[in-house]
Amino acid sequence: MSKNQALFERAQRTIPGGVNSPVRAFRSVGGTPRFIERAEGAYFWDADGKRYIDYIGSWGPMILGHVHPEVLGAVQRVLANGFSFGAPTEAEIEIAEEICKLVPSIEQVRMVSSGTEATMSALRLARGFTNRSRIVKFEGCYHGHADSLLVKAGSGLLTFGNPTSAGVPADIAKHTTVLEYNNVEQLNEAFKAFGPEIASVIVEPVAGNMNLVRATPEFLNALRERCNEYGSVLIFDEVMCGFRVALGGAQQVYGIKPDLTCLGKVIGGGMPAAAFGGRRDIMAHLAPLGGVYQAGTLSGNPIAVAAGLKTLQLIQRPGFYDDLAKQTRKLVDGLTGAARDAKVPFSADSIGGMFGLYFMDSVPGSFAQIQQGDTRRFNAFFHAMLDAGVYFAPSAFEAGFVSSAHDDAIIDATIDAARGAFASLAA
Known part of the structure; x- marks a missing residue:
């Protein structure tokens, strides 16, 4: 054996x-x-x-490949100072500044520890900002394992979504509408039916969890237009494609500015780190400034931040x-x-x-x-x-x-x- x-x-x-x-x-x-x-x-x-x-x-x-010497060195330098503090550090400011510099749609950013945390928190923020409940996602896009995102399409466009996992209550799934990726006609029909109820549309602008599938420019432009028209928050889930397809992510490639962006993977350099951020007026609704609660003991962990910050610096060469x-x-x-x-x-x-x-x-x-x-x-x-x-x-x-x-x-x-x-x- x-x-x-x-x-x-x-x-x-x-x-x-x-x-x-x-x-x-x-x-x-x-x-x-x-x-x-x-x-x-x-x-x-x-x-x-x-x-x-x-x-x-x-x-x-x-x-950068595994065990890149400069990333390894950055991690080794902070290890001796402590693994976790549960209190703020200057390095958290530095990585936030770097993210805001590289992704112009992000005016403020909140660090978390996983992509699921990032998307879950961004959706809660969008709901709190708009005071609406419905979200729209697309078949084949994976946004982590939060309850409201483990939902597939119903039997017809205007039916309730169905949970794709045991343990997800139907009462939660009913607030999620699932559409076909790259289908502009379906998107327009959904907004016509539900527009004033839609808090947010979340999408992978370059999908990676149904295999690699690119969004069409027409599709993403229609998303931006419908969200503008109905006051819905457009969320780009760039946990996977952020800093992977371009320095400014897929939003740089397509020239489209989302309201919120979720990041992960590259920004941790292999350590558990993720983030969500976007428009300052939306981010101001987060605790401790606003009424949308989000917290995390290991958010902004100094070791993860060191690996991520050095990675972000090196990919700018x-x-x-x-x-x-x-x-x-x-x-x-x-x-x-x-x-x-x-x-x-x-x-x-x-x-x-x-x-x-x-x-x-x-x-x-x-x-x-x-x-x-x-x-x-x-x-x-x-x-x-x-x-x-x-x-x-x-x-x-x-x-x-x-x-x-x-x-x-x-x-x-x-x-x-x-x-x-x-x-x-x-x-």
Whole structure:
């Protein structure tokens, strides 16, 4: 028995499913999860000592690669001063100033410890600011596991949403309207029906949890226009795509200014940190200034702030995002070419340092289209690549990530491995 197998059997005795986040269990792809012991640059090593090229990057944060020496140094310098204080520090001001500088729509920001906290708090703030209850979200966009967000579409556009998780009361789900991503007509119809009730619309401007799916400019412009028209708060969930697709996030790419933005992943540099922020007049409704309560013992943790602040400083170096996008595009073009040579139906897309792989003929634009992909082939490809020492997301419904440590030799090695994997699928 491998050490990975032994650890997984042991873990299942004390941890539900043997993992602390569901996708890690490999249920979608089958097989035994890899238990990681260490990482460096673009690689990590599992409990059996096998090395993998890492394309999940802790699901996005490791934009500089693992154990970047300057980030490590920043963390080591603050460790000796204490792990947590439950009181403010100057470093919290510094990271807030950096975020506000890099994302112009954010005039004030509140630090939290996870993306779920960020989206949950932003929605509460939007409801408190507008004094309305209804929120609008989109099928396939994941915004964390708060009750009001674990909701799928009802049987028709104007029906109540249905919980997607046990434990979510129907009375909470009924305040969430779920629409199709990139469907402008549906969006306009929903605002026509519910406009004065809608506190907020929350959206991933570049979705990453139904795989990589880009919003169309027409869709995001319509969101901004309808929210302006009805006085609803537009929230961009950039927990995943913030500082990943561009220095100013997806809102910089699209040229659209949301009212609130949720951030995470990169701003913690691999540590548990997230944030939400936006217009000053909305943020003024937060406690201790206003009546919308939000708090967190570890918010602004000094170790997480040190890692995040140094990461934000390093990604501002000239040419960083051009180089990152170039390497990511080289990866997806190489994989597409390898699949074409093997005559395997396949497409891929990338933006900044994010990418998506689809076992279908064209790049999808919605969750319904994503579901038409060949998951059986994806699973076979995933395991073939895993055997070859390349670790992609263990699900056909997750985006992938490239770091600045993924150099030409690493990308070339990945494409070489993919030629063998695609050939095995065609056999």
